Amino acid sequence: MADDELTRAARLLDAQAKAERLFAEIETRGLVAPGEGERAVSDRVRDLANELFGTTRHWHRRIVRSGPHTLMPYKENPPDRLIGADDIVFADFGPIFEEYEADFGRTFVLGDDPVKRRLRDDLAVVFAAGKRHFAADPGITGAALHTEVARLAADAGWELGGWHAGHLVGEFPHEKIDGADVESYITPANDTPMRRTDRAGRVCHWILEVHLIDREHGFGGFHEELLTLG
Secondary structure, three states: OOOOHHHHHHHHHHHHHHHHHHHHHHHHOOOOOOOOEHHHHHHHHHHHHHHHHOOOOEOOOOEEEEHHHHHOOOOOOOOOOEOOOOOEEEEEEOEEEOOEEOOEEEEEEOOOOHHHHHHHHHHHHHHHHHHHHHHHOOOOEHHHHHHHHHHHHHHOOOEEOOOOOEEEEOEOOOOOOOOOOHHHEOOOOOOOEOOOEOOOOOEOEEEEEEEEEEOOOOEEEEEEEEOOOO
16 A cells, blocks of 8 residues: 555655765765775665665665766766775765665765865755755746756856756655656756656655766766755
8 A cells, every 4th residue: 555645755754864874874984985996885885774774775876986987977887996085976875765765965075175175065055055946936847946956056166967957756666767758857858847746646756966067177076865855
């Protein structure tokens, strides 16, 4: 039997809270460190999720990217890279907690580079402003929110690094996410209202992704979490 909407919302928020704790532990335990390979860090985070929550499944490919790899959008698959002493690194994980999906991304800066630190700090600012814009417009479309997030990025001195700025999220497996189905994404081609129900009649919940890049300096950063709850 499908969960009611209040239960769905509570379980999505619980999944995100677990993901947030997972990422706090990543930082506390120093898993993102110079000399570590991206894949090794990804595997350690996978093992940490299992240790903390018994989580063994992730609904999308686990991503840890550093240095120039942080310029690349999700679909790219760069070779493994050792993390440097002055690197910027982001992690993007989609663990499944009790059959509900989390999707959470954060950026870590090693060293004292002021531009990298500014980009990292701007990620949360752009995310929060995008969330406020969404909240203020009941009829907002995916295209309109993407336009606003791109504007916020440009005003901060960055650009967006991918073709979309977020997607649907829900029970596992959620409504099929297809690269050709623009209605599942916050993207310029999606002119449908974001506040709607899916094909099964459930309320649509969204993840907002902020991927900021600095092409001149050759790096980027990433921040994502729930848009429609919390």
